[in-house]
Amino acid sequence: MKRALVIGFPIAQSRSPLLHGFWLKQYCIEGSYEREEVQPEAVANFLRTLPARGILGCNVTVPNKEAAFAACDITTERARALGAVNTIWFEQDVMWGDNTDGPGFVAHLDQVHADWDRNAPRILILGAGGAARGLVLPLLDRNPELIAFSNRSSERVERLVDDVRHARPGAPVEIVDWAAKAGALGRFDLVINTTSAGMLGKEALDLPLNAARSGTIIADIVYVPLETPLLAEARQLGLKTLDGLGMLLHQAAPGFEKWFGHRPEVSAELRAHIVSNLPTR
Numbered sequence: 301m302k303r304a305l306v307i308g309f310p311i312a313q314s315r316s317p318l319l320h321g322f323w324l325k326q327y328c329i330e331g332s333y334e335r336e337e338v339q340p341e342a343v344a345n346f347l348r349t350l351p352a353r354g355i356l357g358c359n360v361t362v363p364n365k366e367a368a369f370a371a372c373d374i375t376t377e378r379a380r381a382l383g384a385v386n387t388i389w390f391e392q393d394v395m396w397g398d399n400t401d402g403p404g405f406v407a408h409l410d411q412v413h414a415d416w417d418r419n420a421p422r423i424l425i426l427g428a429g430g431a432a433r434g435l436v437l438p439l440l441d442r443n444p445e446l447i448a449f450s451n452r453s454s455e456r457v458e459r460l461v462d463d464v465r466h467a468r469p470g471a472p473v474e475i476v477d478w479a480a481k482a483g484a485l486g487r488f489d490l491v492i493n494t495t496s497a498g499m500l501g502k503e504a505l506d507l508p509l510n511a512a513r514s515g516t517i518i519a520d521i522v523y524v525p526l527e528t529p530l531l532a533e534a535r536q537l538g539l540k541t542l543d544g545l546g547m548l549l550h551q552a553a554p555g556f557e558k559w560f561g562h563r564p565e566v567s568a569e570l571r572a573h574i575v576s577n578l579p580t581r
């Protein structure tokens with residue numbers, strides 16, 4: 301029986317077992333996908349025990365992504381750019397790590413708005429934390445005309461843009477002042493909220509969308525609630541939208557394929573299964 305895990309601290313809230321469990325059943329694979337609570341200090345040792353336990357690999361969630369990165373023998377370029385991994389597998393006894401969050405976002409974008417990158421899009425990313433960083437390389441790979449970043453604290457966004465310029469000299473990146481972001485919306489084709497504003501129980505993102513052009517895609521990586529206040533306003537204004545759940549579903553696919561040997565489909569049925577298990581309050 302093929303086995304994989306998700307590790308984090310705490311881990312009870314992880315939806316990964318639900319979605320991998322759905323695929324295992326759908327493809328009639330004899331396998332298991334479980335959750336284990338592991339503290340960040342214990343991650344390196346824990347990961348080394350996996351092959352002896354017959355476990356093929358794992359997903360890693362907060363706050364363990366950096367510790368897992370440090371423990372890997374080999375990491376992908378996009379994981380190194382972040383210093384964080386969310387997917388681990390073994391080749392012989394070599395431990396590999398990748399970060400599939402950013403590619404998961406882009407795969408969802410391709411699925412829902414297939415022509416989004418037809419004319420070198422102009423992209424605005426709100427936020428400068430780990431989630432924003434994860435999007436940079438996968439989006440740059442699609443040759444945008446511009447990626448602009450805007451963040452509440454300017455110091456953090458300046459550091460992010462410096463890091464991007466270092467990793468990709470000549471990359472078309474700039475900063476939009478946090479106070480100027482609403483007025484700047486008309487310049488962008490894709491706007492992505494990577495801040496935690498709008499999450500269930502938190503204040504909404506303060507971003508009126510009146511200045512956005514028709515045809516602009518408003519994306520949120522928050523998925524509880526599935527329709528954040530930002531996405532609700534975008535819908536009411538007739539703008540295109542992209543919710544955060546698709547990124548969660550698509551980031552899981554590469555790990556599933558590595559461990560269980562089948563490239564899974566992110567289908568409407570899978571989505572409905574996860575949606576029916578999301579908290580509503």
Ligand code: ATR
Nearest residue numbers: 427428429430431432451452453456494495496497
């Ligand atoms: P993650 O790894 O998910 O990106 P993070 O590293 O804690 O999480 O980053 C959270 C991001 O959300 C940051 O950009 C943060 O802005 P600051 O750098 O100014 O703290 C942003 N954020 C959180 N709450 C916010 C709010 N209410 N309004 C605007 N930005 C917010």
